[in-house]
Amino acid sequence: MAITTATTVCSIADPELIGRDAERRYLDDLLDELPVAGRALLVRGDPGVGKTTLLDYVEHKAASRYQVYRVRGVESETTLPFAALGELLLPLRRRFSALPRAQRENLETALALSELVSDSAVNPYAVCVATLNVLSLAGHDRPLVALVDDLQWVDADSVNVFRFVARRVTSDHVAFIAATRKLSEEPRGHAVLDVTGLSERECRLVLDSHRLVVAPGVLDALVGFSRGNPLILLEFAFRLSEAQRRGEEPLPAAPARGGRAEQGWTSRIRALPAPTQRALVLVAAAREPTVEIVDRALGAWKLAPDDLTAAEEARLVRVVADRYELVHPILRSVALSNVPVGVRRQAYRALGEGATGATRAWYLACAVSRPDEDVAAGLVQAAREARQCGSYLAAAQAWRRAAELTPARSNLTAGRLLDAARDAFAGGACDDAARWCEEARATATDPALRADIALLHGRALTWMGSVRHAHRLMSTAAEAIAPTDSVRAAALAHEAALPAVMHADPAGAIAAARRGMELATSAAGVERCALFLCQGLALTHRVEDACRELDRALAAFEGTDPAATGIELTNLAQVCFCVERYEDSQRLLHAVLDGARRSGNPVAYAFAFGVRSELGWWLGQWSAAYADCLEATAKGRALRQRGVVAAGLLMQARFDAARGDHAGCERRAAEAIEFTDFTDVRSMQIYREAALGLDCLSRGAGTDAAVHLGHAQEIFVRFGLGNPNVTPFAGDAVEAHLRAGNPGAARDTLAWLEECADRTGLRWQRAVSARCRALLADDPDAADAAFREALAEHDRLPTPFDHARTLLCYGEALRRTRQKARSRGPLLAAHRMFSSLGAAPWTQRCLAELAASGHHPPRARRAGGLDRLSPQELQVARMVAAGLTNTEVGSALFVSPKTVEAHLTSIYRKLRVPSRTGLTRLVTESGLSDC
Numbered sequence: 001m002a003i004t005t006a007t008t009v010c011s012i013a014d015p016e017l018i019g020r021d022a023e024r025r026y027l028d029d030l031l032d033e034l035p036v037a038g039r040a041l042l043v044r045g046d047p048g049v050g051k052t053t054l055l056d057y058v059e060h061k062a063a064s065r066y067q068v069y070r071v072r073g074v075e076s077e078t079t080l081p082f083a084a085l086g087e088l089l090l091p092l093r094r095r096f097s098a099l100p101r102a103q104r105e106n107l108e109t110a111l112a113l114s115e116l117v118s119d120s121a122v123n124p125y126a127v128c129v130a131t132l133n134v135l136s137l138a139g140h141d142r143p144l145v146a147l148v149d150d151l152q153w154v155d156a157d158s159v160n161v162f163r164f165v166a167r168r169v170t171s172d173h174v175a176f177i178a179a180t181r182k183l184s185e186e187p188r189g190h191a192v193l194d195v196t197g198l199s200e201r202e203c204r205l206v207l208d209s210h211r212l213v214v215a216p217g218v219l220d221a222l223v224g225f226s227r228g229n230p231l232i233l234l235e236f237a238f239r240l241s242e243a244q245r246r247g248e249e250p251l252p253a254a255p256a257r258g259g260r261a262e263q264g265w266t267s268r269i270r271a272l273p274a275p276t277q278r279a280l281v282l283v284a285a286a287r288e289p290t291v292e293i294v295d296r297a298l299g300a301w302k303l304a305p306d307d308l309t310a311a312e313e314a315r316l317v318r319v320v321a322d323r324y325e326l327v328h329p330i331l332r333s334v335a336l337s338n339v340p341v342g343v344r345r346q347a348y349r350a351l352g353e354g355a356t357g358a359t360r361a362w363y364l365a366c367a368v369s370r371p372d373e374d375v376a377a378g379l380v381q382a383a384r385e386a387r388q389c390g391s392y393l394a395a396a397q398a399w400r401r402a403a404e405l406t407p408a409r410s411n412l413t414a415g416r417l418l419d420a421a422r423d424a425f426a427g428g429a430c431d432d433a434a435r436w437c438e439e440a441r442a443t444a445t446d447p448a449l450r451a452d453i454a455l456l457h458g459r460a461l462t463w464m465g466s467v468r469h470a471h472r473l474m475s476t477a478a479e480a481i482a483p484t485d486s487v488r489a490a491a492l493a494h495e496a497a498l499p500a501v502m503h504a505d506p507a508g509a510i511a512a513a514r515r516g517m518e519l520a521t522s523a524a525g526v527e528r529c530a531l532f533l534c535q536g537l538a539l540t541h542r543v544e545d546a547c548r549e550l551d552r553a554l555a556a557f558e559g560t561d562p563a564a565t566g567i568e569l570t571n572l573a574q575v576c577f578c579v580e581r582y583e584d585s586q587r588l589l590h591a592v593l594d595g596a597r598r599s600g601n602p603v604a605y606a607f608a609f610g611v612r613s614e615l616g617w618w619l620g621q622w623s624a625a626y627a628d629c630l631e632a633t634a635k636g637r638a639l640r641q642r643g644v645v646a647a648g649l650l651m652q653a654r655f656d657a658a659r660g661d662h663a664g665c666e667r668r669a670a671e672a673i674e675f676t677d678f679t680d681v682r683s684m685q686i687y688r689e690a691a692l693g694l695d696c697l698s699r700g701a702g703t704d705a706a707v708h709l710g711h712a713q714e715i716f717v718r719f720g721l722g723n724p725n726v727t728p729f730a731g732d733a734v735e736a737h738l739r740a741g742n743p744g745a746a747r748d749t750l751a752w753l754e755e756c757a758d759r760t761g762l763r764w765q766r767a768v769s770a771r772c773r774a775l776l777a778d779d780p781d782a783a784d785a786a787f788r789e790a791l792a793e794h795d796r797l798p799t800p801f802d803h804a805r806t807l808l809c810y811g812e813a814l815r816r817t818r819q820k821a822r823s824r825g826p827l828l829a830a831h832r833m834f835s836s837l838g839a840a841p842w843t844q845r846c847l848a849e850l851a852a853s854g855h856h857p858p859r860a861r862r863a864g865g866l867d868r869l870s871p872q873e874l875q876v877a878r879m880v881a882a883g884l885t886n887t888e889v890g891s892a893l894f895v896s897p898k899t900v901e902a903h904l905t906s907i908y909r910k911l912r913v914p915s916r917t918g919l920t921r922l923v924t925e926s927g928l929s930d931c
Helices: 021-033 051-062 083-098 101-110 124-141 156-166 200-209 216-226 230-239 260-270 274-285 291-300 305-313 330-337 341-353 357-367 373-388 392-405 411-426 430-443 447-464 467-481 486-495 497-502 506-519 523-538 543-557 566-578 582-599 605-619 622-639 642-659 662-673 682-699 702-718 730-739 743-760 763-776 780-794 800-816 820-837 840-852 871-881 886-893 897-911 916-926
Strands: 039-044 067-072 144-149 174-180 191-194 317-320 323-326
Touching: 021 039, 021 051, 021 174, 021 191, 039 051, 039 156, 051 067, 051 144, 051 174, 067 083, 083 101, 083 124, 083 144, 083 156, 101 124, 124 144, 124 156, 124 174, 124 622, 124 886, 124 897, 156 174, 156 392, 200 216, 200 230, 216 230, 230 260, 260 274, 260 330, 274 291, 274 305, 274 323, 274 330, 274 341, 291 305, 291 323, 291 341, 305 317, 323 330, 341 357, 357 373, 357 392, 373 392, 373 411, 392 411, 392 430, 411 430, 411 447, 430 447, 447 467, 447 486, 447 497, 447 642, 467 486, 467 497, 467 506, 486 497, 486 506, 486 523, 497 506, 497 523, 506 523, 523 543, 523 566, 543 566, 566 582, 566 605, 582 605, 605 622, 605 642, 622 642, 622 871, 642 662, 642 682, 642 840, 662 682, 682 702, 682 730, 682 840, 702 730, 702 743, 730 743, 730 763, 743 763, 763 780, 763 800, 780 800, 800 820, 800 840, 820 840, 871 886, 871 897, 871 916, 886 897, 897 916
Parallel strands: 039 174, 039 191, 067 144, 144 174
Antiparallel strands: 317 323
């Protein structure tokens, strides 16, 4: 990874900036705004189009005003963990001392500056937050510009950090600008500057600036096949004879599309003396092309540094400080492809002989053409070191290559593939993990090894959303290993329950968990299986059995470190609110999030925020719950947890539906499909139809609502689910059928709901059943009694939305029977509840009913208190009220302390409180102090 420190930076009048006035203005504005707000920008375009020149321009313009740090991706260093990050941050190392201890230790270990104090591997997300804080601290003293060239060749671990930082610098005095070739997917969270080809007039000016005069017809031809790419344009023009430039002789055949820039460089390389071409290969092959390393390799090839002089004169290579540097990134691949494979291997071996550690291992791996255990062993050591410093993706690649070089396909090969899959899984690359597990299973013969491979394969498939395959794979593997290894069999069997839950297959989940219990050889193993068993049972009407297993699981996890068992505790919290044990759910989620903050381990973060948002729906803490939704989806994207992202989006869609944001509901319901295969993760089908149905009901579109909610019920029943608390759509479905003019369907749905309520014994189902029974009652007295029964059940539940729905329906019924005065009490109570939730369409229904009852509608209030805060501000307020410092809040929310400070300034202004003490009091009074 090279920090470009050449003294020849571009000037404002640089001819290479011809045709880039718009891009320069954009970059000028970005730099001018930096003292006020940070920015992130991705500059992208084809090779040779001028991206590096634009970064040169930024570096030149910023150097006199700001701190500027620049790194460049190198193709040969893509497997070196955190290589680019180290180059960027090492000049800022003095800032590390200001970081929280956990962040500092993780960052220094990732950059190979120290060893981790604990035995655990580096947490890559602690590295992300630490990097953000280092840049924020540096930018606070003097605005900072970070430039990354050739992002497509930056190592994967550094890319993950850079993406994290780019999405979060807006409140800091940091500009993060990266240049890359065009990507297959659109980047999220920051601006993009597309650099395209020049016009014919601009191409003429470029040629003139290099004293290349061509005839009009020749110019047309050059512009046509170069598509305005200045590098291709100049390379081809330089190759023409004077007669060809004047149009007196035919032009050579145009290079094939896609290889035009490469062909121009190839012709220049082939014009060099043979020793120079070989010397250039060493420069191109070098991962770290310092003069010392390259000169040593030149000596091994019986060449000398002077053999590179011709390449310097041909403007192909230059010496910058103590390094050889190719003048354009394309040259690396061109120089290597210009020689036979055998020569390339000799080059890698020559370079490897003078290298050490992981660099030596990778050189030698590139130098061999057949299996070699010595080389494979070197890669194994490199993989272990990468794993220890938290560079899981680099470790995975090293394990993968080691497996390829292991002599004879064997259990050793399979074991190394399993290690590759483990690190890929830890790094979020579930697709790679699953693919390598398949390869490992095809090679492994040892039963225990095959079982371990199946367990990881099933986990990867579960996170990918291929839950049917995951359940079947782990269940089959459990039975295969059961006769000889009951411990592994039990682990496989009980983990097969989770994908069954996601597949909305309670019978499969229960069977898998019970099989795990049968196979478990210890009390602890049996109790652990209770976690998955209670999840399966909670999906059905067997709530009493679910609670018994829930208590068993809670006892098993009592006293465990939430930082280590966060996923399991969050699963239990989800079961808790499905069986109306809301306080237990709150307690568990608080422990999980607190543990994740203390440890800096975010793996359970996204899942826990998503589950807490659903709990907030039930408890009526909608503003906080919506903020939790946004955190769940943001962190889920960062952690590549696709199922969590889909669930978070659908939870947002439910809130949007209840609050009257029709466009938001539809947009998020559609986006969720991009993250999950709904035909496999069938539970998502129910969530989606329920959210869209509630949206239609909120808008008064009863017929459309009945279609969506009828579909949700059909899926629910067909898959054997029996607890409507899992997704609260049943009452909506009855009301939708009534509004659609189909009382028969409404009665059928009510009968199903009442049967569920009788079997589960859950109060919410009894309350909603009574409300729906009142809506369908022909006799006013029977309706009145049913409403009273429903309200009595609601009084025992902390669930204000459905309580308000019942009050609204009761008030409507009273007004229709000409009991206008009596109707106002329920309607006013419903209005207060809906208003506090921000449920605008339901509030409007209350106002319409109150007006019809002859009551003057209360004036609409402006949002007060915490409702004035944005979701992110609300999260900050809750954490500050819980006693966290700005740095701790930043770590928890993956933002810098400067961003937290900006949020606090806005919070104080909106709430008109002068300090943390006043904010804490306000948050505590709102009932949201449990962050």
